[in-house]
Amino acid sequence: xxxxxxxxxxxxxxxxxxxxxxxxxxxxxxxxxxxxxxxxxxxxxxxxxxxxxxxxxxxxxxxxxxxxxxxxxxxxxxxxxxxxxxxxxxxxxxxxxxxxxxxxxxxxxxxxxxxxxxxxxxxxxxxxxxxxxxxxxxxxxxxxxxxxxxxxxxxxxxxxxxxxxxxxxxxxxxxxxx
Amino acid sequence: xxxxxxxxxxxxxxxxxxxxxxxxxxxxxxxxxxxxxxxxxxxxxxxxxxxxxxxxxxxxxxxxxxxxxxxxxxxxxxxxxxxxxxxxxxxxxxxxxxxxxxxxxxxxxxxxxxxxxxxxxxxxxxxxxxxxxxxxxxxxxxxxxxxxxxxxxxxxxxxxxxxxxxxxxxxxxxxxxxxxxxxxxxxxxxxxxxxxxxxxxxxxxxxxxxxxxxxxxxxxxxxxxxxxxxxxxxxxxxxxxxxxxxxxxxxxxxxxxxxxxxxxxxxxxxxxxxxxxxxxxxxxxxxxx
Numbered sequence: 001x002x003x004x005x006x007x008x009x010x011x012x013x014x015x016x017x018x019x020x021x022x023x024x025x026x027x028x029x030x031x032x033x034x035x036x037x038x039x040x041x042x043x044x045x046x047x048x049x050x051x052x053x054x055x056x057x058x059x060x061x062x063x064x065x066x067x068x069x070x071x072x073x074x075x076x077x078x079x080x081x082x083x084x085x086x087x088x089x090x091x092x093x094x095x096x097x098x099x100x101x102x103x104x105x106x107x108x109x110x111x112x113x114x115x116x117x118x119x120x121x122x123x124x125x126x127x128x129x130x131x132x133x134x135x136x137x138x139x140x141x142x143x144x145x146x147x148x149x150x151x152x153x154x155x156x157x158x159x160x161x162x163x164x165x166x167x168x169x170x171x172x173x174x175x176x177x178x
Numbered sequence: 179x180x181x182x183x184x185x186x187x188x189x190x191x192x193x194x195x196x197x198x199x200x201x202x203x204x205x206x207x208x209x210x211x212x213x214x215x216x217x218x219x220x221x222x223x224x225x226x227x228x229x230x231x232x233x234x235x236x237x238x239x240x241x242x243x244x245x246x247x248x249x250x251x252x253x254x255x256x257x258x259x260x261x262x263x264x265x266x267x268x269x270x271x272x273x274x275x276x277x278x279x280x281x282x283x284x285x286x287x288x289x290x291x292x293x294x295x296x297x298x299x300x301x302x303x304x305x306x307x308x309x310x311x312x313x314x315x316x317x318x319x320x321x322x323x324x325x326x327x328x329x330x331x332x333x334x335x336x337x338x339x340x341x342x343x344x345x346x347x348x349x350x351x352x353x354x355x356x357x358x359x360x361x362x363x364x365x366x367x368x369x370x371x372x373x374x375x376x377x378x379x380x381x382x383x384x385x386x387x388x389x390x391x392x393x394x395x396x397x398x399x400x401x402x403x404x405x406x407x408x409x410x411x412x413x414x415x416x417x418x419x420x421x422x423x424x425x426x427x428x429x430x431x432x433x434x435x436x437x438x439x440x441x442x443x444x445x446x447x448x449x450x451x452x453x454x455x456x457x458x459x460x461x462x463x464x465x466x467x
Contacts, residue, residue: 004310005262007342011303012294026342035338035376038407043300049444080297083256084226119227 015040016077047081047088048072054089054115058096058108060140065101090115102130103146113159117166124160133157133169192396192428194462195251195438196454197412199223200237202443205451206244212458215249215283216241217438220272221256231268233275241280251395251436252276252285253364259318259332260291260305270325277326283435284394286331286364289315289355302335307344307351312358319359331394333364336372336410337379348379349387356392365431366397367424368416372408381423390431398424398461399440413445415457421464428465437465 001009010027013019014036022028030036051072052059062068075081075095082088093112099105106129113125129136133155135147157169195215198206199222218241224231241250256269273285290302305311322330334352346354356363373379398421400414416424416439428434439461441449449457 002262002310003308004306004314007306008262008291008294008303011339012297012299015299015301026340030339033340035340035407038405038409039301039338041404042409042411046300076300081300082226083221083292083298084224084231087226087229 015043018077044069044073044076047076050085050088051092054085055093055108055111057137057140058093058104058111061104061107064140064146065104071096086115086119102149103136106130106133107136107140110157110159114166117159117161120161122161124158127157127159129155129157129169131155132171189428189432189434191466192434192437193249194458194465195395195436196458197438197440197443198240199443200234200240202446203240205446205454206240208451208455209458210244210247212455212462213248215251215436215438216244217251217253217440218276218282219253219255220276221254221269222443224272231272233272233279238279245280249283250280251283253333253438254285254287255302256292257287258291258293259287259315260289260303260311261293262291262314263295265318266293273326282328284329284331284362285326286333286362286395288335289332289352290335301338303339304335304337304341306342307346307348308342309345312346312351312354315355316358319355319361323359323361329362329394331362331364333366333397334369336369336408337377338407338409341377347387349384353387353389356389361392362394363392364395364397365393365427366399367427368397368399368401368412368420369410371417371420371423372401372410375408385427385430390427391433393427393431394433394435396424396427396431396434396437397440398437412440412442413448415449415453416461421461425464437461 006024007026010022010024011030014027014031017040022031059068062071075092079095082091090112093108096104096108106127109127110133113127130149131147139146152173154172155169156172157167159167193214195217196209196213198209198216199219220233223237224233252273254269254273256266258266276282288302290304292299292302319330352363355361370379370381374381398416399412400416400420401409402411402413424437439457441454
């Protein structure tokens with residue numbers, strides 16, 4: 001490994017807050033510097049800015065849940081991030097598909113499906129909601145109170161290019177809550 | 179229209195350029211009468227579908243529509259010419275597309291690394307000023323010069339992190355680079371001001387040491403302060419102090435062709451169309467004196 005490779009890999013790890021403390025004297029100096037904190041903040045700030053632009057509803061929901069900054073920082077640290085905003089937005093939303101919070105799961109996958117369909121994807125996507133999706137979107141849009149989960153109720157939403165207005169949603173009374 | 183013209187002084191008055199990244203035809207209409215050249219960032223006008231970046235045809239049409247009135251230059255962000263393993267080939271594909279559509283006066287990039295082991299760093303890392311890096315960059319510069327056949331310029335970036343150990347001074351490294359390859363330089367007055375503020379760079383000493391003959395373009399911009407640091411987030415009008423550095427550079431550089439006012443697309447809301455136009459008029463007036 002050349003000196004340049006060692007330094008660049010080391011800086012990547014430091015900026016992304018990964019790996020073990022470095023042995024290299026220069027990297028140790030960087031690791032202890034105030035400037036590294038600034039560089040990290042700017043890098044995450046840009047990703048957050050772009051994600052807010054691309055993932056409007058998901059960002060609003062994550063802010064409501066007071067976890068936006070933490071999730072974006074964790075995402076930046078643990079994943080390669082595309083310099084292309086559309087790709088970053090899609091990858092970020094995709095990373096939330098298994099989130100513990102079912103509303104974050106639903107909103108992010110709804111937004112991801114819409115982005116993909118609008119970009120020309122011909123797949124059909126299905127998103128499950130535990131409360132009325134229109135009311136959720138309206139609440140996020142207006143900043144009003146989010147609707148509560150409807151026990152025993154499942155909203156099955158399909159999103160595809162060939163559907164009228166790109167989506168249909170049906171309400172089902174599920175025996176088992178998702 | 180875009181070429182520099184003599185106005186009875188030692189050096190020609192440089193042309194005026196600015197950034198335009200598309201999707202704002204009202205802005206384009208306002209700025210075109212005020213400038214000579216548009217700086218295009220291929221990365222900023224591309225969209226990535228299925229991991230393949232492509233130039234957006236509707237933005238290329240916008241440039242096409244103003245071609246009788248302005249010249250075009252390209253200024254990239256994503257080449258990552260200083261990555262230890264390889265540059266980003268996808269950037270060159272974007273540049274190929276731009277060159278196939280337009281006659282560009284020249285193209286340029288940042289002397290930096292944005293990708294490490296195929297992973298985007300999230301910032302621009304300056305390069306260590308070593309012989310090892312100089313050899314690497316020179317080889318890549320020569321390959322780019324051969325590929326496009328028009329002048330290629332490199333721009334120094336701001337240094338936020340402590341400098342890596344090196345064998346050259348900042349100006350000495352650029353001198354070695356330009357003398358070995360014949361490439362041109364962009365000097366960014368705001369980047370120099372950031373380095374002076376953040377890292378204690380002596381701008382006068384830097385300019386005294388630098389061979390200024392290869393400098394073809396000067397960048398002006400205004401950024402933000404964060405926790406005491408100057409950051410190169412181009413979102414403000416040019417500060418008077420930055421403009422003064424720029425004017426000093428203009429006086430010193432014999433072959434300067436263009437002065438470019440840079441701003442981010444995201445900053446248009448902050449600056450406003452009126453603000454951008456005022457800034458262009460202000461810079462034009464300053465560089466003509």
